Amino acid sequence: MIENQPNEITLIFHSNKDKDKKMRAFVETISTYKVKTIDLKRETLTQTQLAEIANKMKVEIKDLMDQSYIDTIKGETSKGEESMSPNDLLTLITKNFLLLETPILIIGKEAYHYQSAYTLLEQQFNITGVASNRSANIEEKQ
Numbered sequence: 001m002i003e004n005q006p007n008e009i010t011l012i013f014h015s016n017k018d019k020d021k022k023m024r025a026f027v028e029t030i031s032t033y034k035v036k037t038i039d040l041k042r043e044t045l046t047q048t049q050l051a052e053i054a055n056k057m058k059v060e061i062k063d064l065m066d067q068s069y070i071d072t073i074k075g076e077t078s079k080g081e082e083s084m085s086p087n088d089l090l091t092l093i094t095k096n097f098l099l100l101e102t103p104i105l106i107i108g109k110e111a112y113h114y115q116s117a118y119t120l121l122e123q124q125f126n127i128t129g130v131a132s133n134r135s136a137n138i139e140e141k142q
Contacts, residue, residue: 002038002049002106009033010106012053014040014097023103023114033107040097047090053104056111061086064093066101 002010011027013020027035038045045053054061062084084092093099103114 002052004036004106004108005034006108007033008036008108010036010038011103012038012040012045012100012106013103014100016041016098017102019114020103027105040100040102044094044097047087047094050090050093050100051086053106053111056106056109057104057113061089064101065089066099069098 004010009027009030011024013024015021015024024037050064051061054064057063101113105112105114
C-alpha cells in the first residue's frame with residue numbers, strides 16, 4: 001500500500017517519459033510537502049497497488065492505461081484493451097510500466113493524473129490567481 005500523511009506527495013512517474021521528468025522537477029520544488037518518488041523504470045508496483053491507485057483516483061483499471069502506448073498492447077496480446085478484464089490489464093501494466101498513464105500524484109489519501117503544473121496548483125492545491133495573466137505559460141494551461 002502507498003500511504004501518505006496529509007503533507008506528503010508520492011509521485012509515480014517513468015523517467016523515459018519527458019512529461020514525467022518535467023513533473024518530477026516541478027513537484028520537488030514544492031517546499032511545503034515532503035515528496036516521495038517512485039520511478040517505474042527502476043521500481044515496480046504490484047497489481048494490488050495499481051488497483052488501490054485506481055480506487056483512490058475513482059477510475060476503472062482501463063483508465064490507468066496510457067493511450068499513447070496503446071499500440072504496445074497489440075504486440076503483447078491478441079485482445080484489444082477494451083475486451084480485457086481488469087486483472088488482465090493489471091498483469092499487462094505490471095509487465096510493461098510504459099502502459100501506465102503517468103505521472104500520478106498521491107497527495108494525502110487522494111490520487112490524481114497530472115495534467116500540468118497549472119492544473120496541479122489551481123485544482124489540487126487550491127492556489128488562486130494562477131490564471132491572472134492569461135498569456136503566461138499557455139502550453140501549461142492546455
